[in-house]
Amino acid sequence: MTRTKSALVIGGGIAGLAATLELARNKISVRLIEANHRFGGRIHTIHSGAIPIELGAEFVHGQSQPLLHAIRRAKLKTRPVPEKSRLFKNGRLTEINLWDIVGKTLNHIDIRHPDVSFEQFLIRQKIKEPARTFARNFVMGFDAADPNRAGAHALRLAAYSAEQMHLETGLRVTKGYSALVDDFVKQIKLHNGRLISSARVRHVEWKKGKVKIIAGQNHQPKSFHADVAVIALPLGILKSNVVKFTPSLPDKIEAVQGLEFGNVVKIIFHFKERTWDDFGFIHAFDEQIPTWWSDSRGPILTGWAGGPKADALHKHSRAYLEALGLKILRKILFANTSPVSLRRQLVASHYRNWAIDPHIRGAYSYLPVNGLDLPKLLAAPVADTLFFAGEATVSDAQTGTVFGALQSGQRAAREILKSTS
Numbered sequence: 146m147t148r149t150k151s152a153l154v155i156g157g158g159i160a161g162l163a164a165t166l167e168l169a170r171n172k173i174s175v176r177l178i179e180a181n182h183r184f185g186g187r188i189h190t191i192h193s194g195a196i197p198i199e200l201g202a203e204f205v206h207g208q209s210q211p212l213l214h215a216i217r218r219a220k221l222k223t224r225p226v227p228e229k230s231r232l233f234k235n236g237r238l239t240e241i242n243l244w245d246i247v248g249k250t251l252n253h254i255d256i257r258h259p260d261v262s263f264e265q266f267l268i269r270q271k272i273k274e275p276a277r278t279f280a281r282n283f284v285m286g287f288d289a290a291d292p293n294r295a296g297a298h299a300l301r302l303a304a305y306s307a308e309q310m311h312l313e314t315g316l317r318v319t320k321g322y323s324a325l326v327d328d329f330v331k332q333i334k335l336h337n338g339r340l341i342s343s344a345r346v347r348h349v350e351w352k353k354g355k356v357k358i359i360a361g362q363n364h365q366p367k368s369f370h371a372d373v374a375v376i377a378l379p380l381g382i383l384k385s386n387v388v389k390f391t392p393s394l395p396d397k398i399e400a401v402q403g404l405e406f407g408n409v410v411k412i413i414f415h416f417k418e419r420t421w422d423d424f425g426f427i428h429a430f431d432e433q434i435p436t437w438w439s440d441s442r443g444p445i446l447t448g449w450a451g452g453p454k455a456d457a458l459h460k461h462s463r464a465y466l467e468a469l470g471l472k473i474l475r476k477i478l479f480a481n482t483s484p485v486s487l488r489r490q491l492v493a494s495h496y497r498n499w500a501i502d503p504h505i506r507g508a509y510s511y512l513p514v515n516g517l518d519l520p521k522l523l524a525a526p527v528a529d530t531l532f533f534a535g536e537a538t539v540s541d542a543q544t545g546t547v548f549g550a551l552q553s554g555q556r557a558a559r560e561i562l563k564s565t566s
Contacts, residue, residue, distance in 0.1 A: 149372045149565040150174060153358055155346050155388075156377035158186025159547055160534040162329040163215075163554030164375045169338035171562055176369060177338065178360055180345040181504045184330055186379065188547065190321030193415040193493050196443035197321030200411070200497035202547050203447075207312035209548030211555060216318065219328035224441050226315035227425035233477045234431070243279060243428065244313040247304075250280040254301035260515045263300055264292040282430045285452030289407030289545060290511040292452070299512035303542035312543075319442065322547075349374065350391045353528045373530050375557045380406045380537040381506030390531075397533070400523035403516055404537055407545075408455040408500045409508035410434065412448045412463075412470045415492040419444035421478060432473050433458060434466075446474060451508070463496045470494070509545030510537040520544065524553070529564040532557040 150173070154165045157179030168175040183189075187201040204226060205212060216223065230243040253270050261269070263284055267277050284292050284300065307313070318324055333340060344362040351357070356374040360367050378388065383401045390397075412434070427437045434448040448470045450458055458466065471487055479487055499505045512519060524538035534557040539549035 149561055151371040151373075152176075152561060153178060153356060153369055153371040153374040154377060155349070155358065155374060156186070156379070156382075156535070157181065157184040157340070157342070158377060158379070158535070158550060159188055159326070159329070160536065160550040160554035160557075161186075161375065161377035162326065162333065163551045164377060164532075164534050164558045165338050165340075165554075166329055166333050166336065167555050167558035168375075168561065169333055169336035171558075173561070174371075175338045176341055176371070177333070178341045178344050178346055178358065178369065180343070182343050184340065184342065185323055185326035187499065187505060187509070188322045188326050189497065190323035191495065192321070193443075193495065196415060196445060197319075197323075198413050198415070198445070198495050199322055199447075200413075200495065201499070202322055203317065205316040205318065206546060206548065207307065207310040207314060209310060209546075209552070211552050212548040215328070215551065216325060218332075219325055221324055221328070222319040223316040224319055226317060227423055227439075228313060228315075229425035231424065231427050233427055233429040236476075236480075238427065238477070241279075241428070243283065243426070246276055246279050247283045248308070250276050251301055251304040254297045256298050256301055260296050260298040260517075262293050262514050263290075263295045263297050266297040267292070278430055279428075282428065282435060285454055286436050286449060287451070288511045289409050289451040289455065289508045290405065291407070291456075294405055294513055296512050296514040296516050298515075299517055299542045302517065303544075306541040306543050317440070317442065346378075346388055348389045348391065349376075349531075351527075351530055353530050356530060373532065373561055375532045375534055375554070375561070377534040377554060377557070379505050379507070379535065380404055380510045382504070383537075385506055394527060394531075396522060396525070397527075400519045403513060403519045404523070405511045405513050405516075406507040406537075407452055407509065407511055408459050410448075410450040410455040410458045410466065411497065412466050413495040414446045414448075414467075414470065414474070415495070416444040416446070416490050417492055418490070421446075427477055429473065429477055432476075434470055434473055437474070437477065446478075448473065455508070459498055459500045463494070466496055467494045511544055512542060517542065524556075526560055526564070532560050 154177040344360040348359040534553040536550040
């Protein structure tokens, strides 16, 4: 069998970066092609003064050894995220153990029974309040999912996988998550990998052992050739069908159409000084932006809405969301502060709508009813020539995670190396 000499990787998020580095380390001539001017995909850190602002992924969830190894390799410091959660209701804050409550609810899902939507499960099992509200909002927020569309079986599998790796524990990269992206870029260059930005792939022509990719760069078409390719595009891009494959890939089309892709609204407030403790998380389920957290890296408060609540907000302007966020913060944390005084304390607000980002087109994926096999279908190699990576290809239902995306890129690279060894 002829050994692969060259590879192309389409998509410069953490999955594409991980695949590129793994191939470059193994002496494969590899080029990564990214449509955006920067690398990292849904990892995007900016800075407000010296303080990192995470417009996308923020948390290092659980004990993923590949991700933790990458952080150690980059010599990046981390900070623990408080596991504390509080509920805001009727003007009061009370401590709750949200992970425990939701975990117990998800444990009632019996995968021996036919799959149903999570909302149907809540109704059929007669889950009582407040557990029903907690679980429903958790699925919307953490999974960016619509409970009426998310499959109960997938949520149960994700909960089991999360338990095995202690997903409730979390860290932040002190310098910001993009510092990890920067290290991947550095390592790829050290291993003679090539990184090409601002090149939008439009067409993938392939036959066994040969790939031709046509991209637009500087308003001009450009062709790239290799023996194999890794497709590490966001599910939103695959769903939009802006990248054509010749010959067509009907199995991939089926998987892409079947998978769900949720939205998130995230707004970050940078204040002049911190007048609160590092409280962890506050859940105000009656509010339009229901989840809030603190950040030990600076006087920052972040608001988060996912799933249907994000769908209801993502078309609003940043100014609208800023006003709404400050209004909610006054309720839950600053009741004795006037609107004018609170705004005077604000240095800046930051917001990124991934749904309208032409390179992403949404937040991250989740699995529908009877959708457990869809990630495997999407991940399966085609003729030992096209390989697939990204958070939507994760096999243990923990889609939407940085560690899942990273491991998927490494997996795709290993498939290439194994297929031609």
